[in-house]
Amino acid sequence: MTRRPLLALVVLIAVLSAGCGVRPSGVIRGGPAPAAPAEGVNLYFLANSSLILMRRPTRQHLSPTQTLVLLQDGPDGDERAMNLTSEVPTGLDPITVTIDASGNVEVVVSADVTTLSNTAADQIVCTVGDALSTTAPITLTSKAATRGPRTCPLAG
Amino acid sequence: MNSVNPAARFLGGARSLRTRLLVAFALLGVSTAALVAGVDYVQARDIILQKAQDTAVLTITERIETLPPLGDLPPSQATLDEIAGRLSGRDDTAVAVYRDRRSVGRLDPDTLPRELRRAVGEGIVVWQRVSMNGRPVLVIGTQLRLGRPGRPAQPPGGSALPPGPATQPSELEIYSVRSLEPEQQSIARLATRAWLTGAVALVFAVLLAVLAGRGVLEPVRELRRATNRLGEGDLTARAQIRGTDELADVARTFNNTAETLERHVGDLRRMEAEARRFVADVSHELRTPLAAMTAVTDVLDDEAQRLPGDAGRAARLVSGETHKLTRLVNDLIEVSRFDTGTATLALDDVDVAEAIRATLRARGWSDRVRTDLPQGVVARLDPRRLDVIIANLVSNALRHGAPPVSVRTHVRPDRLDIEVGDGGPGLAPDVLPHVFNRFYKADTARARSEGSGLGLAIARENARLHGGDLTAANRPAGGAVFTVHLPRPGSEPGDTR
Amino acid sequence: MVRHEPPRAVDTGARALGSAEIVGHVSRVLLIEDDRAVRTGLELALTRQGHAVDAAETGEQGLELLRATPPDVVVLDLMLPGMDGFEICRRIRTDGDLPIIMLTARNDDMDVVAGLEAGADDYVVKPVQPRVLEARIRAVLRRTGGGPANVGPPPVERHGDLTIDRAALMVSKHGEPVGLAPTELRLLLELSATPGRVLSRQQLLELVWEHDYLGDSRLVDACVQRLRAKIEDDSAAPVYIQTVRGFGYRFGPL
Secondary structure: OOHHHHHHHHHHHHHHHHOOOOOOOOOEEEEEOOEEOEOOEEEEEEEOOEEEEEEEOOOOOOOHHHHHHHHHHOOOHHHHHOOEEOOOOOOOOOOEEEEOOOOOEEEEOOOOHHHOOHHHHHHHHHHHHHHHOEOOOEEEEOOOOEEEEEOOOOOO | OOOOOHHHHHHOOOOOHHHHHHHHHHHHHHHHHHHHHHHHHHHHHHHHHHHHHHHHHHHHHHHHHOOOOEOOEOOOHHHHHHHHHHHOOOOEEEEEEEOOEEOOOOOOHHHOOHHHHHHHOOOEEEEEEEEEOOEEEEEEEEEEEEEOOOOOOOOOOOOOOOEOOOEEEEEEEEEEEEEOHHHHHHHHHHHHHHHHHHHHHHHHHHHHHHHHHHHHHHHHHHHHHHHHHHHOOOOOOOOOOOOOOHHHHHHHHHHHHHHHHHHHHHHHHHHHHHHHHHHHHHHHHHHHHHHHHHHOHHHHHHHHOOOOHHHHHHHHHHHHHHHHHHHHHHHHHHHHHHHHOOOOOOOEEEEHHHHHHHHHHHOOOOOOEEEEOOOOOEEEEOHHHHHHHHHHHHHHHHHHOOOOEEEEEEEOOOEEEEEEEOOOOOOOOOOHHHOOOOOOOOOOOOOOOOOOOOHHHHHHHHHHHOOOEEEEEEOOOOOEEEEEEEEOOOOOOOOOO | OEEEOOOOOOOOOOOOOOHHHHHOOOOEEEEEOOOHHHHHHHHHHHHHOOOEEEEEOOHHHHHHHHHHOOOOEEEEEOOOOOOOHHHHHHHHHHHOOOOEEEEEOOOOOHHHHHHHHHOOOEEEEOOOOHHHHHHHHHHHHHHHOOOOOOOOOOOEEEEOOEEEEOOOOEEEEOOEEOOOOHHHHHHHHHHHHOOOOEEOHHHHHHHHHOOOOOOOOHHHHHHHHHHHHHHOOOOOOOOOEEEEOOOEEEEOOO
């Protein structure tokens, strides 16, 4: 007769002991990731043919045109060490970036936009978008052709 | 089972009321305490941990947000190290990871749980409690996002462009590891307190159980004591009535029953005593006229042969019946002495063999009875009573049994057995249990024998008066054997037997 | 008060030797019994045995008859009206050495012991068979009549301070004669006949009291006590009649 209550007592104690202390947990999700303050200029190059964000320190704020000039210069030493590439050809300048009244962004380059690969176009669009801090679609225009409007595939 | 262990005696066994009460109370107390303390503990623990975690996450987030602006992607090793350095604190260590590059430090990202690293890619702060090197730690992981450096451009006309998100992912990941040992210690203290509470509850419960038990057990024990006393023959046993509950009612009922029993038994005993006294008185009164009649039986016998015909027969008849009546009355008086406990032993140092031989000789049985009597055995007996026993047994053997009739003595240090056996048909199985009953005549066809029917009963009482007994049995080889068992309380100095 | 004389010219066939023949003259029995029927019956029986019987109804009557016609033996009922049997017994003892046989109705009571201490030589239990009573009377008369027939030791013996004359049946201590009842005398004679030999109570009962079979050893003990009171210097440390525990009694050794 005393066996069953004793057993219950033992089980109780076992359960209590098991729940003691700090137990490992699963992954707990919290709020959005914090951001460090920013400076520099964003450039988009390619790592294994997929867009990757790069940043370069600058002393002063660069205009979108100046940013694009940097882009067409391609990855620098560090970036090349990471095996980054770029499909943006040189000789795009003179480059002009205009925004019209209805909010359409246009990038005029001297090279033929139709010869640009999609990836190169993305690079340009993303870079310009970051430079303008906007997600508005951007149209690429050359002498005769237009590409876009396009938006940057990297949602951010 | 009687255990010398005082605890076991106190409990009274596994099935006793006290044990059950104790166990029930203990279980109740402990489970309640466990429940309460347990819930408390769990809540407190969770709060402690949550607070610690939230604080840690907040700290990291703040540190990240107050980093010097990061302008260089990919980050150089120096940058990574600086980030990691700034994000580490006194109690925690951080590591910054960029793709396959990492800040230099003790913390190796490969030791971090894989699921955590996967979750970090969701763009949220995640944390996890793990055990590292046997110690509990909190691992926090997050992306280091970057604010967008660009200045939103103003289109002419004033309407703003749709802005991009304020931050964007770099591929920088930050992991911070913080020991949870202080928290564990606090929790351990909580646990200890909870255990203590449980223990106190247990002790308290046990004490309560003992107290409660006493309230119930004492009356029960009292009742049991009274019942035992009653069972042992003390009809004055009564239970003390305490309180007014059901147990008191039981005690009262018991007392009433015992009182009724006492009265009835008293009545019965009185009636029995009166009956016995009556028998004794009657038998006694009969003695006087019998004495007169017995005195002249010789005269009757002598003159009977000279009396004509019937008168002579009548005279002999009266003489014979007077003797029988005398024997019966004497037997009745003997029996009533045994019944009232007034029979006394007149002890003497008796040579047993010689006494038995004298008994046989006096009745002329010496030729008809075989004896096997060890010489020189002296016992302290009442010789008259011994003679009565032996004479009755031998006379029965000769009359109801068949030759050869034997008397044998077996001497033991503490006992003396005298066996009287015959070679007859033995005792029938339905006769054997009643053979010592008063007035029991086995052979109903032989309705009137010489005996009074009290012979064996008196013989057994005589044996019992000595502290021994008389038993009857059938011998395996045939015939009946009656054994007189007499105690020999130690031998006297000088007695070599 | 009734007197009976024995019948004359009696042809009783094979009758046992009457006590009358033993003592050489007709023995006289004084019977004191208050119940009329018992008294009549016993008188009848005793007369047929050849005794001269004086019967009394009360103790006082008995004492009168005792003085008038001294008997050879007294048969005395203990339960008497007026002066009880014990008192009668004591009175008879103080006056002489007459043998007394008690008649009791109960045999294992204080009565027997008290009666023996009062000086009775023997007792029988009512109802008593006449032949048993006769045997007791014979035995007790033999103790006063002839001494033990067996020859052996010389008639006059000296044991310490005690002088025993077997022929004259006289015992004296320090030269002073000691008055012994017949049974006491007989007991002393038996024991001193074989000095140093242990006799069991049963043996003594047969030798002295002539009980047919196992009798009441209290008779022996009571008699020994009375004997010691008369011949021993210190009854608590007896010299002549010594107790041998587990066996019986022994004369000496001195």
